[in-house]
Amino acid sequence: MLGYVCKYTPMELFESMGTDIKRLTPSVTDFNHADTLMHANICSYTKAVLEEVMEQDYDGVILTTCCDSIRRLYDTLKSQFPDKFFFLLDIPRKVNDFAVTLYEKQLREMLSAYEAFSGKKFDEQKFLSMMLNKAALTKAESKKNAAEITTDVSKTSVNIGIMGARCNNEIRELLTSHQANILFDLTCTGISRDFTVAKENVLNSYAAALLNQIPCMRMLKAASRETLLDGFTDRLDGIVYHTVKFCDSYSYEYADFKQRLNLPFLLVETDSTKQCAGQIRTRVEAFVEELKVKKGYSLTGQNKKSIRKGDTLYTLGIDSGSTSTNAVILDENKNIRAFSVVRTGAKSSQSADAALEDVLKKAGLTQEDISIIVSTGYGRVSIPFADKTVTEISCHGKGAHFLFPDVHTILDIGGQDSKAIRLNDNGEVVDFVMNDKCAAGTGRFLEMMARSLETSLDELGPVSLQSKEDIEISSMCSVFAESEVISLIAQNKEIADIAHGIHKAIAGKAMSLLKRVGLNGGFMMTGGVAKNPGVVAVLEEQLGEKLNIYEEPEIVGALGAALYGVEEMR
């Protein structure tokens, strides 16, 4: 079996020779081979392909010059496996007669190399009749489909388009499982292969058909990609824009579209590892929620509960975060009856049980008295006693608007991620960005730094306010920053000044997140880091505005979840 990576690959040629050829869509657990044989800082899809080829038994791989990482992958594979078949096709970026001739020549070179490798023979007539059959089949299918589609797009669904770099099935499945209707998938993995091949000059016309597919970002014609959206604008609610870690080509289009098109965009970045599923889940769910709210749909479903369990109705919101698990009980008039903050242990469900027990005790209630429980946060799906789940993005928005109705921009810095959320005047989420996978700019970063300075996390903030000297921590990476802090300690710098420098670094990261959703006045900060007066002071200085901070900044998400519960009961 051969593998291939790119839609411009002439896989039908191999098919006609009876060779199995499969698109490589690896999902790996680590990059041990790739980090040694190549480098950590190259496209993660490329690294994953190398891992897969090293682990699985492929006879070879057909690659294209689609990007620098893949070009180097070819170099690496060829030197590692001299006995296998690797061919690098150079795809012209311009499509004209010269380019087609150039590509046709390469197809012929590839064919003769493969004939020599496999002992098989390419038969042009056989290929032609296979292609003609395929075309006939496609035509018949599309006729059938056209008859079947009654444009019955369910009214409660939102219409989403997928664009960007190669997109795995996970994202598509996530979307459909949240009742989102995928209008189109224009990533290279979503495009069908129906080519018309002429009976004369077979290979030339095939080369032309390949090159004339929807242009990917490496092609010169990509400038016109915006027109791809033309047929959908009346129905399209938002776009999920997918990129691959260390693949930069698509970020240009994202930056461009986001700036110019008046459409909600969600940027999702994956890295071909199994681990990234959880992180994209929150983003995709929150995005679907955002779009549903915009269309006036309820987030918690249609079947409203109205079981009165006592004199007063109570709802409970529980936010299962990486550092703390927080719970809030509200009565039907939206008064906070009790709240609880417990540290999240190794198992999120146990911490959730502890928080539930604690908050019920504080409220003097039993679980029987609670009409509805809404969970949120990273661990929201692992809370068995929750009736509904809503993402922490929507919950923070809800909670923030309830506490401070004038807030338009929320900065939430939690233990392992930070996010900026933009609200409209009604408190509905209109945009958000998240930063995770990297500890820079999160509570975890502060914890690491406090440890290096041998102070407690609680002291770090007050201490920094005594700072007299301006110190800059220049590294973005928390690992580098830690060694920078250590060398500052070695230089005998004052702890107050180093702490101030650390807070400036965090604030810098936070500011760039905020700028990505837009600096709209009425700022609120939530999450544990909001308790640090040092970070707050630097941020307020940079924003030129006071931050709204609730007395218990960690419970805003849980409060929002409980508020969703109250809405549910009406």
Next chain:
Amino acid sequence: MNIVKTYGNYIKKYAGTRPDVSRKMIDVGLHLEKFRTEHFAPKEMPNAYRKLNTLGVKNTLFALEHPEQTIWSNLFAPVEIFQCFGLNALSMECLSSFLSGFTCEDYFIDQAEQRGIAPTLCSYHKDFIGAVNSGVIPKAAFAVTTSMICDGNINTFRYIEKNHPIHTYMIDVPNTYSEEAVSYLVTQLKELISTLEELTGKVFHMDELSAVLQRENQSKAYYREFLELQKTRYYPSTLTLQMYMLFATHLNIGSEETLDLFRSFAEDIKNYPEFHGKRIVWVHLLPFYQETLKHYFNLGKDYQIQVTEMNLDYMDELDVNHPLEALATKMLNNLYNGPYERKAAMVAKLAREMNADGVINFCHWGCKQSSGGVFQLKEAMKKENIPLLVLDGDAMDRRNSHDGQIKTRLEAFLEVLDNQNGGN
């Protein structure tokens, strides 16, 4: 706080609200730098390098002050053709380096990233995009990029073209040499020429291009003479000057002034003594600002960077009788085009011929084509039995290089080199 940094802070301060003020400050700063290089260069700096220093600053200054005679390009664009139209190339790599020289790179890079440009993209590209978006760089008359070597080229120029309407020509360079590839390229060069004719109203003469290529050949011949002596002589430079060589070997190659400069290199080095320290061949880019590297290599007596391989990416003689074909061949056979094994073999050969004691390869943040080949370079150097140090960092964004890490690795490497000779 040092003066440059304070100055840079002011440039950044105004970039958001008054780009014209920032622009003026960059201009004044470059004038000061030009004056400094002409009159106050360190006395250890050899004459030819002083000339080079001035050329680099002057070149950039001219581009900023005469945008109507300037083409924004990448490092590998066919500048020989621009010269025939009296146009000056301002490469986005060099422009970014200058902004980094003013310690402003963080502001412009952040600006690009906030728009949605990937943080993992090469810093030169992010910096250029941020600077153009901010309006601190006066818009050039035209833009030309080639697709070769770096993924960013086409995309960065397309983004700029779309967001700041500027007429752009993109040259698609195939990955390897073939006759068909040459004709595909020649057609594009002809298209470029007629576009420039239309733009400038000037008529292109093939003879003029031949003359440029003639001077380019002569320049390279002088450069080879220089390198021959550089094998043994002490001819001190700095990290910045090694990068500035790209003004001579790429952006201004073929001009009278550059020919004169290469002649000076070939003559000047004859007056210099033999070198007894450790000789280093540098691969790819240099982080000119990096304290530890500056300490060891800038005009140092113990360790000398003999040559930076990037300046030798094409050293073949150009066929002056077929200038367009020659330029096409130059692009196709550029050492950075095509498979990495060619480059690894060239570095090995270069290190051997230069009698280098060691090779340092700098993996610049975001540069996949160079990072992705590191393993092969290691293998090639192992065969050659010449020690190789791979450093990770960023050639222009200070936040992506960590001094502690670079210091430990570099010093350990230099200790290895010192001990090796102790044994001989």
